[in-house]
Amino acid sequence: MIIIMSNDFTPDNLSDINKRLDDGGLQGKQIEGTEKTVIAVVGNVYPELRDEMSRMPGVSSVVRISKPYKLSSRETKQEDTIVDLPFNVSVGGNQFVVMAGPCSIESREQLFETAASVKAAGAHVLRGGAFKPRSSPYSFRGLGEEGLKLLFEAREEFNMPVITEVLSVRDVDLVAQYSDVLQIGARNMQNFILLDEVGKTGKPVMLKRALSGSIEEWLLASEYILSQDNPNVILCERGIRTFEKATRNTLDLGAIALVKQLSHLPVISDPSHGTGLWDLVEPMSLASIAVGADGLMIEVHPNPELALSDGPQSLKLDTFNNLMGVASNLAKVVGKPMAELPS
Ligand code: PEP
Ligand code: MN
Numbered sequence: 001m002i003i004i005m006s007n008d009f010t011p012d013n014l015s016d017i018n019k020r021l022d023d024g025g026l027q028g029k030q031i032e033g034t035e036k037t038v039i040a041v042v043g044n045v046y047p048e049l050r051d052e053m054s055r056m057p058g059v060s061s062v063v064r065i066s067k068p069y070k071l072s073s074r075e076t077k078q079e080d081t082i083v084d085l086p087f088n089v090s091v092g093g094n095q096f097v098v099m100a101g102p103c104s105i106e107s108r109e110q111l112f113e114t115a116a117s118v119k120a121a122g123a124h125v126l127r128g129g130a131f132k133p134r135s136s137p138y139s140f141r142g143l144g145e146e147g148l149k150l151l152f153e154a155r156e157e158f159n160m161p162v163i164t165e166v167l168s169v170r171d172v173d174l175v176a177q178y179s180d181v182l183q184i185g186a187r188n189m190q191n192f193i194l195l196d197e198v199g200k201t202g203k204p205v206m207l208k209r210a211l212s213g214s215i216e217e218w219l220l221a222s223e224y225i226l227s228q229d230n231p232n233v234i235l236c237e238r239g240i241r242t243f244e245k246a247t248r249n250t251l252d253l254g255a256i257a258l259v260k261q262l263s264h265l266p267v268i269s270d271p272s273h274g275t276g277l278w279d280l281v282e283p284m285s286l287a288s289i290a291v292g293a294d295g296l297m298i299e300v301h302p303n304p305e306l307a308l309s310d311g312p313q314s315l316k317l318d319t320f321n322n323l324m325g326v327a328s329n330l331a332k333v334v335g336k337p338m339a340e341l342p343s
Helices: 011-023 047-054 108-121 145-158 169-178 192-201 215-226 253-262 271-275 278-290 317-333
Strands: 002-005 027-032 037-042 059-063 083-085 089-091 097-101 125-127 162-165 181-184 205-208 233-237 267-269 295-299
Touching: 002 011, 011 027, 011 037, 011 047, 047 059, 089 097, 097 108, 097 317, 108 125, 108 145, 108 317, 125 145, 145 162, 145 169, 162 169, 169 181, 169 192, 181 192, 192 205, 192 215, 205 215, 215 233, 215 253, 233 253, 253 267, 253 278, 267 278, 271 278, 271 295, 278 295, 278 317, 295 317
Parallel strands: 097 125, 097 295, 125 162, 162 181, 181 205, 205 233, 233 267, 267 295
Antiparallel strands: 002 037, 002 059, 027 037, 083 089
16 A cells, blocks of 8 residues: 655654554555655555554555555656666656667777767767676676776766676675666566665666566566665566567567556666667667657677677667667657766
8 A cells, every 4th residue: 555645744643654554564665756755555454454544643545556566656656766877867757868888898998989989979878798697608708897897997987877787696796886777687587686685785776677577577576676775776678588589589669658657667678689680779769769768778889790799789889879869859759858968
């Protein structure tokens, strides 16, 4: 349930409510909206308690949340969540953001050349993988901490926030030292202990949808992070596995539109992994903008033929630059113009 506070509630009202919830073995999470303060209560709430809470001083009304996901639901919070990053970049709301960079960080030259180019083209966040989930253990698995150091150097050099994947609980503290956003990859969407741990860092987390993750499972996964008192969750649709083999995955555009209705969390689209084919990245980026995505994550490489991972889906530097031109025009048309550049 959510408890909607009246406009003139007092701190004493809040502590009485929390005490009553505590006595009932429940926990309330306070959510500050621009207009109202609400307390989201998760757990088994019986109807009598709901009635009792609705009569407590300072309470305006009590509403039952029908969905199994509570903290991520629009029923709990109507306004869009905006996740603030360093360098004056925010994700969500009425602005569009673009995250771009190589699938894997391969060398200083490769990362810096890509970073300079995507920054000049108007990207807001630099991506680059240091711990890579690969289907085969014999494929390139990333530079590890050396890659994180290069990413942090590029952050300082180009003044833009960075995002990279954390694959395991083992590396959460390490990755959190270097990266502004912790990416949870598709393969880890339901690694619940990892979700708890990234939640505890308080850092922004981008949660990718699993290869076979339903929308409900994806939003329930986000609850693990949110319930660690970390409201900074960004969702990322990266394509799901279907019977279709012509594309690497099937970018689920309907899911983007639906999740924007069901949840207040920002949704980023990743047409690179969503299609696996570089020449589908532009059309699917535009389609993502049209269905209401809050941003894009795009893989870019100075020389995709030589990339150590995901070359076939990576854009060349000039192709990315062209995409940014077309994407900004459409973003304006749909009323979510490109955010200001990082500063
Ligand atoms: C990635 O972004 O590099 C990645 C591995 O993505 P996903 O988890 O969506 O496969
Ligand atoms: Mn990749």
